[in-house]
Structure formats: C-alpha cells, structure tokens
Amino acid sequence: MSWFPKVLVAAGAAVALFAGTTACADESAGPDSAGTDALSISATGVDSLPFMAILQVGIDKGWFNEKGLNVDLYSGGGGGNTLRVVTSGDADMAIAGNSSVILAAQQPNSNLKVVAPWFQVNDFSWISPPGRSLEGATLGFSSAGSSTELVAKGLERKLGVKTQAVGPMGDNWTAAKAGQITAGWAMQPFIADKKASENAEVLVDSRDVLGDLPTDLVAVNADYAEKNPDNVRAFFTVADRLNEWLVANPDEAATEIAPLVGVSPEVMKAALAANPELLAKGYSQKVDPAGLKNLSDLMVAAGQISEPIDWSTTLDQQYLPEDDRAEF
Numbered sequence: 001m002s003w004f005p006k007v008l009v010a011a012g013a014a015v016a017l018f019a020g021t022t023a024c025a026d027e028s029a030g031p032d033s034a035g036t037d038a039l040s041i042s043a044t045g046v047d048s049l050p051f052m053a054i055l056q057v058g059i060d061k062g063w064f065n066e067k068g069l070n071v072d073l074y075s076g077g078g079g080g081n082t083l084r085v086v087t088s089g090d091a092d093m094a095i096a097g098n099s100s101v102i103l104a105a106q107q108p109n110s111n112l113k114v115v116a117p118w119f120q121v122n123d124f125s126w127i128s129p130p131g132r133s134l135e136g137a138t139l140g141f142s143s144a145g146s147s148t149e150l151v152a153k154g155l156e157r158k159l160g161v162k163t164q165a166v167g168p169m170g171d172n173w174t175a176a177k178a179g180q181i182t183a184g185w186a187m188q189p190f191i192a193d194k195k196a197s198e199n200a201e202v203l204v205d206s207r208d209v210l211g212d213l214p215t216d217l218v219a220v221n222a223d224y225a226e227k228n229p230d231n232v233r234a235f236f237t238v239a240d241r242l243n244e245w246l247v248a249n250p251d252e253a254a255t256e257i258a259p260l261v262g263v264s265p266e267v268m269k270a271a272l273a274a275n276p277e278l279l280a281k282g283y284s285q286k287v288d289p290a291g292l293k294n295l296s297d298l299m300v301a302a303g304q305i306s307e308p309i310d311w312s313t314t315l316d317q318q319y320l321p322e323d324d325r326a327e328f
Contacts (some may be wrong), residue, residue, distance in 0.1 A: 033082045035228035039064075039235060042085050044094040044216065046260075047075055047189060048169070050253075050268065051119040051215070051282065052095065053260040057253075067234040083219065087111050092224040093235070096296050097147035099304055101217035105314070106305075113222045115232065115319050117214030121275075121282035122207040124151045124215075125191055127200045128176050128183035129222075134159060134204060137182035141167035145304075146292065147215060148185045152212045153302045155251055173200070184201045189271035191261045197266060212281070213295040214259060225319070232319040236285060240321060245282040248270075252280065260316050287317065287326035 046052040055073050058064050064071040083104045086089040089111070094101070095118050105112040124147070126139050139161050141148035152163040164181055166172045170250065172184020173194060182205040185213070186194070194200035204250065225232055246253040256267035261268070272279065298310040312328035 012109070016189050035231065035232075037068055037231070038072070039093060039228075040074070040091040040230050041093045041095065042074050042083075042091040044071060048190070048260060048261050048277075050189065050257045050271070053257050054246060054253075054283075055239075056237050056260050057256050058189065058242050059299070060148060060256075063238045064235075065240055069231060069238070070236050071235075083112070086219060086221050089221055089223065092221050092228075093232070094219045095216050096219070098214050098217050099147055099150045099299055100145060101219050102295075102299065102309065102314075103145065105219060111222045113220045113225055113316050114147050114217055114219050114314055115225070115316050116218040116285060116324075117287060117315075118216040118218050118235065120212060120284070120288045121212045121278045121284050122151070122210060122215070123214045123275075123278075123282070124188045124206045125150060125186055125202045126155075126168060126183035126204045126206070127143070127173065127186045127191055127194060130199055130201050132182050132201070132203055134161060136161075138162040138164050139204070140164055140172040140181040140184040142167060142172075144184065145181060145184045150298055150304070151206050151210065152185065152300055154298050155204065155206055157301065159204070173198075179323045189258075189261060189268050189272060192271040192274060193263050193267045195269070201297070211294050212291045213298065214288070214291055220319075229319065233321075236320050236324070240285055240324070243285065246283050285324040287315070287324060289326045289328060 019103065032202045039053065043052050043055065051116045059071055059073060064275040071080050080186050083094045083096050083100060086094040087104065087110055101114060104110055105114050141152040141163055142151065143165055149165070155161055156163050166175050166184060167192045168180060169184065169186050172181070173186065176184040191200070191202065220232055233324060250272045251269055254272050255265045258265040258268035300308055
C-alpha cells in the first residue's frame with residue numbers, strides 16, 4: 001500500500017514480533033484473551049525524537065513481550081499520515097501531533113479515541129546561525145495543521161514575528177542558514193547536534209513564551225480498543241516502565257536511543273542533560289491538566305477549533321494506570 005511506512009525493528013526482532021507469544025495469565029497485565037496479542041503503532045518521529053524512539057527500546061528489551069504484546073512500530077511520516085492508518089484500521093494506535101489528533105478525532109465517524117497525552121513538555125525551539133534577532137524575524141514551521149504551526153502561530157501573536165511553512169527540521173535549518181527564514185523549528189537532539197557541529201543558537205525557546213503542552217497525543221482505533229482493552233492498558237504499563245527507566249538512567253538511555261535517532265551517544269547525552277529538570281515531566285504519563293488546557297487555548301486562538309476542549313469527555317483515561325489519571 002502507498003501509505004506503508006518504514007519498519008523500525010531489526011530483522012531479528014521482527015521475527016520475534018510476528019512469531020507470537022502466550023498471553024499473560026493475569027488478564028489485567030496482558031492482552032485481552034478474546035482478541036489479539038498484536039498492537040500496531042504508527043508514530044511520528046520514531047527515527048528522530050527520543051520520546052518516540054523509546055518505544056523501540058521497549059521492543060528491543062522485550063518489555064512489551066513480557067506483557068504479552070507483539071508490537072509493530074512504524075514511522076507514520078507526519079500527523080495526518082500517522083492518523084490515517086489508524087482511522088482505517090490498518091494500524092491500531094497512533095502517536096501524533098497534538099492538534100492533528102484533536103482535529104482528526106472531531107471528524108464524524110473518525111473511529112478514533114483519544115486516550116493519553118505524550119511527552120507533556122514544550123520542547124519546540126527555533127534555532128538560527130549566530131547573530132540573528134527576533135526583530136522582524138520569520139520563523140519556519142513544518143506544515144499546515146501541525147503542532148509546529150500551532151506553536152509558531154502562538155509565537156506570532158506573542159512576539160509579533162512572521163511565520164512560514166518550510167518542512168522538517170533539516171529543511172528549516174537549511175533555510176535558516178541560507179537566510180530564507182530567520183530561524184527554523186527544532187527539537188532535541190537536533191538542537192544539541194547543530195549546536196555542537198554548526199554553531200547553532202536558540203533564537204527563541206517557545207516554552208519560555210507559551211508554557212508547556214503535550215507535544216503529541218495517543219489515539220487508538222475505537223474498534224480495536226473495544227475488543228482489546230487490556231492490550232491498550234498493557235501498552236501504558238510498559239510506557240511507564242520505559243519513562244521511569246530513562247529518568248533514572250539518562251546516560252544509559254542516551255546510549256541506547258542515540259543510534260535509533262541518528263546521533264552520537266555524546267550528543268544524545270547532551271540533549272537529555274540540557275533540560276534535566278524537564279525529564280521527569282516529559283517522560284511521564286501522568287496527565288497534566290494545565291498543559292492540556294494550554295493546548296486547547298492555543299487551538300482556539302489559532303482558529304483551529306471554535307470552543308475550548310472538554311477534556312473530561314475528550315480524553316478517555318480508562319486505559320491509563322490509576323496513578324497517571326487526572327481530574328478535570
């Protein structure tokens with residue numbers, strides 16, 4: 001099929017994934033015995049963002065298999081493409097850009113259920129060659145309807161800058177170096193890499209201006225969730241374990257994640273060390289109501305939605321561990 005994305009598991013791991021495993025005897029810890037042990041995840045940025053690549057670590061360590069889950073992890077190639085395969089049923093779960101998930105879920109008969117935030121720290125910065133100024137600046141973002149557009153438009157309102165669609169991080173950096181834009185959007189570890197290799201500077205850290213919001217949201221195919229609720233619960237149990245491991249062992253995590261996102265261990269360690277106080281918040285599934293409200297406010301201000309999101313009905317928290325759930 002034309003949408004079919006790149007499989008990120010190694011060949012040996014893929015054999016293990018498709019061979020199947022025995023479901024856990026403890027139904028609360030493993031997949032629904034009436035359904036399937038397979039969970040296909042389409043995610044944006046699994047080959048460039050550590051908070052996505054961490055899922056591959058869970059596959060490699062066998063932690064999903066321990067919970068009776070056979071996980072396929074694919075790169076969805078962007079918010080809309082990431083979600084499309086889930087609405088069609090070709091994938092079971094999507095982890096994609098915050099605004100993209102909300103807009104898709106609000107469509108009639110979307111068959112999407114929003115179940116959790118993902119990486120609840122605003123890690124979007126705009127980087128440039130040395131000596132640039134925000135006065136009269138043009139900031140690049142990825143594409144219309146993306147998380148980067150949402151944040152860029154927020155900066156436009158707050159700072160009086162201009163914004164322009166450019167594409168991925170690499171394209172933004174190229175455009176910034178060529179003077180076509182003042183600064184391009186970037187996230188870690190791309191920021192740490194360009195600081196070390198090309199003397200890049202952070203022109204504006206959007207967290208300082210706009211505060212925190214979830215970078216992505218997790219959505220599941222509603223039919224899959226209804227038939228296999230324990231699979232979804234098991235996924236979040238492993239996600240909690242992965243987050244706790246990274247926060248407790250950042251150097252070890254950096255070494256394992258670095259080759260998955262195409263940087264050196266030194267760059268990955270620098271990326272995680274750049275904001276150590278944010279690790280525990282970003283790498284946590286505990287729902288942050290303030291960040292979700294901020295996302296809703298930004299979407300209203302950008303004209304993406306006409307009224308604030310009622311998170312008490314939009315976010316179905318039943319699949320999260322009880323300690324991760326929030327009151328709205």
